[in-house]
Amino acid sequence: MKKIIILLLLTFVCAIHSHAQRVKLITSGQLTRRLSQGHDTTYIVNFWATWCKPCIKELPVFAQIQQQLSGKPLEVIFVSTDDYHKGLKNIGxxxxxHDLGGEIYLMNEPPAIYLPAINKNWTGSLPATLVVWPGKREWKLYKEVLTYEQLLSLLNAD
Structure with missing residues (x-):
């Protein structure tokens, strides 16, 4: 019986650890470099938090876009703005x-650093979505809840 309990505990710990491994820490500088990698790729970066109800409601829209446009030069990146001191376990x-796929990060610096680096006019309102079109020097930050139709329209406006 003792061996079974130990085995169950180890399984539970490994499961939590694997969830956390899907989520990586990132700084605004690392994110900027990441978005500069694909010259033919459109990036959608969704900034969200686990405590933000509109963010949670909006998450399936990004998963749907990701699935619908599979095979296209498009990448959806999820960036949690939860308190980075809480660590990866809760986010994982x-x-x-919520069955999120793709690249998932936890912002690893305080808002005073990452907000102006992402957009000088962003005060931290959530949800927020950054769209980076290929070949464009300017990135556009949308500080509102986006519907599937709105997001699809933004992508087609390239």
Whole structure:
């Protein structure tokens, strides 16, 4: 019986650890470099938090876009703005519960650093979505909840 309990505990710990491994820490500088890599790729970066109800409501829209446009030069990147001191475990569990796919990060610096680096006019309102079109020098930040139709329209406006 003792061996079974130990085995169950180890399985549970490994499951939590694997959730956390899907989520990586990122700084605004690393994100900027990441978005500069694909010259023919459109990036959608969704900034969200586990406590933000509109963010949670909006998450399936990005998953749907990701699935619908599979095979196209498009990448959806999820960036949690939750308190980075809380670590990856809570975010990993949330990601699994909501079945998020693709690249998932936790912002690893305080808002005073990453907000102006992402957009000088961003005060931190959530949800926020950054769209980076290939070949364009300017990135556009949308500080509102986006519907599937709005997001699709933005992508086609390239």
């Amino acid at each position: 569990t949330f990601v699994e519960k």
